[in-house]
Amino acid sequence: MDYYRIAFYLFGALTVLAAVVVVWSRNLIHAGMGLLLTLFGVAGLYALAAADFLAVVQILVYVGGIVILLLFGIMLTQRIAGRAPRTGVVNRTVGALIATGLFVLFVMVIFSARFAELPWIAQGRMIDRESAPPVGSTVERLGQLLVGPYLLLFEVAALVLTVALIGAAYLARRSRQEGARPRRMIS
Amino acid sequence: MWLDTLALMPVLLLVVAGLLIIVLDSLDNDSPVLPWVALLGLLGALVLELNRLGGGGRFLFEGLLRVGGFSAYVNAVLLLGGIATVIFCRAYLPRIWHAHGEVYALVLFALVGMMVMAASYDLVLTFLGLETMSVALYVLTGLAREDVRANEAAMKYFLLGAFATGFVLYGLAFLYGTTGTTRLDLLPTRIPNTPLFWVGVGLLLVGFLFKIAAVPFHMWAPDAYQGAPTPIAGFMATASKAAAMSALLLLLGHGLGLVRPQWADVLAVVAALSMIVGNGAALMQGEVKRLLAYSGIAHVGYALVGIASASASGYAGALFYLLAYASAALGAFGVAALWEQRPDRQLPAEDLSGLGRRHPLLGALWVLFLLSLVGFPPLAGFMAKYAVFAAAVQAGKIWLVLIGVITSMISAYYYLRLCVLIWRPVEAHPLPSSGQLASGVLLLTSALLLWLGLWPSGVLELVGRFFEDSGLVLR
Amino acid sequence: MVPAGGYLLVSALLFSLGVMGVLLRRSAIVMFMCVEMMLNAVNLSLVAFSRLLGDPTGQVLVFFVMCVAAAEVSVGLALVIALFRNRESIDVDQIRLLRG
Numbered sequence: 001m002d003y004y005r006i007a008f009y010l011f012g013a014l015t016v017l018a019a020v021v022v023v024w025s026r027n028l029i030h031a032g033m034g035l036l037l038t039l040f041g042v043a044g045l046y047a048l049a050a051a052d053f054l055a056v057v058q059i060l061v062y063v064g065g066i067v068i069l070l071l072f073g074i075m076l077t078q079r080i081a082g083r084a085p086r087t088g089v090v091n092r093t094v095g096a097l098i099a100t101g102l103f104v105l106f107v108m109v110i111f112s113a114r115f116a117e118l119p120w121i122a123q124g125r126m127i128d129r130e131s132a133p134p135v136g137s138t139v140e141r142l143g144q145l146l147v148g149p150y151l152l153l154f155e156v157a158a159l160v161l162t163v164a165l166i167g168a169a170y171l172a173r174r175s176r177q178e179g180a181r182p183r184r185m186i187s
Numbered sequence: 188m189w190l191d192t193l194a195l196m197p198v199l200l201l202v203v204a205g206l207l208i209i210v211l212d213s214l215d216n217d218s219p220v221l222p223w224v225a226l227l228g229l230l231g232a233l234v235l236e237l238n239r240l241g242g243g244g245r246f247l248f249e250g251l252l253r254v255g256g257f258s259a260y261v262n263a264v265l266l267l268g269g270i271a272t273v274i275f276c277r278a279y280l281p282r283i284w285h286a287h288g289e290v291y292a293l294v295l296f297a298l299v300g301m302m303v304m305a306a307s308y309d310l311v312l313t314f315l316g317l318e319t320m321s322v323a324l325y326v327l328t329g330l331a332r333e334d335v336r337a338n339e340a341a342m343k344y345f346l347l348g349a350f351a352t353g354f355v356l357y358g359l360a361f362l363y364g365t366t367g368t369t370r371l372d373l374l375p376t377r378i379p380n381t382p383l384f385w386v387g388v389g390l391l392l393v394g395f396l397f398k399i400a401a402v403p404f405h406m407w408a409p410d411a412y413q414g415a416p417t418p419i420a421g422f423m424a425t426a427s428k429a430a431a432m433s434a435l436l437l438l439l440g441h442g443l444g445l446v447r448p449q450w451a452d453v454l455a456v457v458a459a460l461s462m463i464v465g466n467g468a469a470l471m472q473g474e475v476k477r478l479l480a481y482s483g484i485a486h487v488g489y490a491l492v493g494i495a496s497a498s499a500s501g502y503a504g505a506l507f508y509l510l511a512y513a514s515a516a517l518g519a520f521g522v523a524a525l526w527e528q529r530p531d532r533q534l535p536a537e538d539l540s541g542l543g544r545r546h547p548l549l550g551a552l553w554v555l556f557l558l559s560l561v562g563f564p565p566l567a568g569f570m571a572k573y574a575v576f577a578a579a580v581q582a583g584k585i586w587l588v589l590i591g592v593i594t595s596m597i598s599a600y601y602y603l604r605l606c607v608l609i610w611r612p613v614e615a616h617p618l619p620s621s622g623q624l625a626s627g628v629l630l631l632t633s634a635l636l637l638w639l640g641l642w643p644s645g646v647l648e649l650v651g652r653f654f655e656d657s658g659l660v661l662r
Numbered sequence: 663m664v665p666a667g668g669y670l671l672v673s674a675l676l677f678s679l680g681v682m683g684v685l686l687r688r689s690a691i692v693m694f695m696c697v698e699m700m701l702n703a704v705n706l707s708l709v710a711f712s713r714l715l716g717d718p719t720g721q722v723l724v725f726f727v728m729c730v731a732a733a734e735v736s737v738g739l740a741l742v743i744a745l746f747r748n749r750e751s752i753d754v755d756q757i758r759l760l761r762g
Binding site for chain 3: 051074100165
């Protein structure tokens with residue numbers, strides 16, 4: 001049993017178990033921590049799948065940015081002092097049935113897809129962890145792609161972020177004249 | 188590369204105008220100049236797009252996207268929607284105390300996303316355009332940020348929209364994994380015989396059908412339209428649907444054009460459900476924006492009849508339908524925006540009574556817009572329905588046409604009720620928000636409806652030229 | 663070496679858990695978290711396919727998905743804050759999410 005396989009099982013188990021915590025935990029902070037571990041596990045899986053640059057970005061953007069943002073959101077909108085922020089669960093059976101059905105469908109189609117028979121996969125050079133160049137190589141290739149053939153997409157992605165920035169600043173700001181209603185006291 | 192960038196001038200114009208609005212807004216908050224900047228950009232872009240309407244399409248950036256022809260037509264429809272929205276916003280927003288500069292920038296950026304979708308031949312670019320549009324629309328829906336109803340509408344739209352985005356992306360991942368490409372022009376030669384690919388297509392369809400509010404995925408639309416400012420609701424009902432519909436047409440008609448039988452029946456069922464549920468639910472609505480939302484769901488069904496016919500004439504019919512529906516719905520939402528006066532931005536149907544007696548011209552226009560939505564003969568709505576139904580008959584989907592005709596007759600009931608209501612002899616309030624420009628837009632759209640209804644051959648020939656007989660979008 | 667099927671399996675599991683979370687939970691923030699999990703599942707399968715195909719395009723795609731995820735989260739949290747300011751609750755059960 002090689003080390004990659006062991007590492008894969010470890011990170012995979014971490015990802016899935018932490019995701020279960022996110023879905024089932026009634027404590028919002030616990031759910032946030034579960035998400036953090038899930039994202040961390042995914043970063044590990046990226047590193048194992050020859051995506052070292054993405055693994056680093058995953059840690060920086062998701063674990064370092066998005067989870068922190070979500071935790072701030074939890075703290076801003078819950079009264080932590082009195083009781084732990086808790087939240088309920090709705091539509092138990094329907095949701096569980098849909099999700100389970102989807103999962104069964106995905107597993108069936110993934111295992112019936114004989115990838116080796118697809119011509120463009122057979123042609124494609126398999127990047128193995130062993131044969132792939134050492135760390136840093138994907139950074140260069142990704143960089144060239146982003147400013148080369150994908151430059152236009154890169155610009156549109158920048159526009160998405162600009163729109164989000166403008167929109168988030170607008171929505172979260174308190175307005176002076178329109179927010180004239182008195183602020184309700186927190187009991 | 189530089190020449191390719193120049194060919195993107197209409198989009199660039201909108202981006203520059205949007206950024207200019209943000210800068211001007213920070214110098215002079217909510218300045219009255221801002222809508223004019225937006226209009227200038229929109230008109231410039233419209234002129235450029237109309238200019239290349241006749242010519243064939245041209246690929247840019249090594250096949251990433253394609254301008255002219257098909258995309259020029261859709262973009263012209265989108266820009267028309269954008270111009271009307273900006274003008275109605277200018278009349279409407281000051282009355283609800285939300286004449287923010289950001290609105291105009293966000294409308295322009297949403298349009299950029301939509302125009303990218305209509306031109307994109309790469310699913311990743313389509314996705315990015317879709318997200319630009321969606322993120323801007325989430326914010327615009329929640330524009331009345333001090334009102335719980337607007338917050339909740341935006342939250343619902345956002346949560347379901349983000350959920351749908353997850354499905355689009357998973358479908359995209361499966362497509363990429365099984366074909367090794369995300370390019371629509373490479374897809375036809377690479378369609379693999381594996382269920383994973385078809386599940387991917389299904390997931391993509393779910394996401395797109397959500398964005399156009401087709402029936403099993405329509406539940407966000409009535410609430411979002413009701414919570415949004417009325418001109419923005421009109422924008423969502425027309426422009427965002429047209430953009431997502433044209434992206435769907437590119438994916439199905441071009442990318443999957445060779446395997447039409449696989450998706451045509453699914454789409455036909457969705458179209459039938461949309462027509463039945465949309466018109467059925469609209470019968471029971473008492474609030475005008477909610478009613479128009481359900482009517483919009485039904486009209487998506489009619490346009491999908493064209494795509495489900497899976498033929499060149501069907502696609503052309505769907506494109507014609509988009510223009511006819513957009514003109515009528517923009518007009519109807521525009522009249523609703525001008526007439527609405529309640530502080531909670533609601534417009535119960537009873538509030539319309541007396542409109543016609545107080546403002547006969549506005550009342551006449553309202554009747555004209557609704558009659559076009561019914562599909563009354565000399566108007567654009569009739570020709571559009573005729574075009575898609577004829578294509579469906581040719582494709583052998585008689586049952587779909589039967590459902591379409593019957594639901595159209597049912598829909599006449601609620602549209603005509605709204606038409607009659609406004610002539611009641613009731614003392615009505617004066618028009619709360621008005622403007623020369625807004626009336627001008629209403630007159631223009633009604634003229635468009637008459638022109639498309641009486642002399643449709645010009646536009647029908649134009650949209651027919653985008654498609655070869657094989658049905659692929661090739662010219 | 664782990665075959666691509668392993669990554670795809672984890673990805674499918676993560677995606678289904680995300681779907682389940684969005685359908686089951688009623689706190690808007692937990693629903694965001696579950697959407698993020700769905701997007702991560704997508705990214706994981708993109709990375710797996712990218713390796714399988716020997717084509718770096720998949721990894722570029724992941725990059726764009728991350729951008730969009732960040733944009734969505736920021737707008738979503740701004741909405742949460744606006745909603746909380748007006749209602750002091752972010753549970754969405756009163757919004758009737760799945761009804762028209």
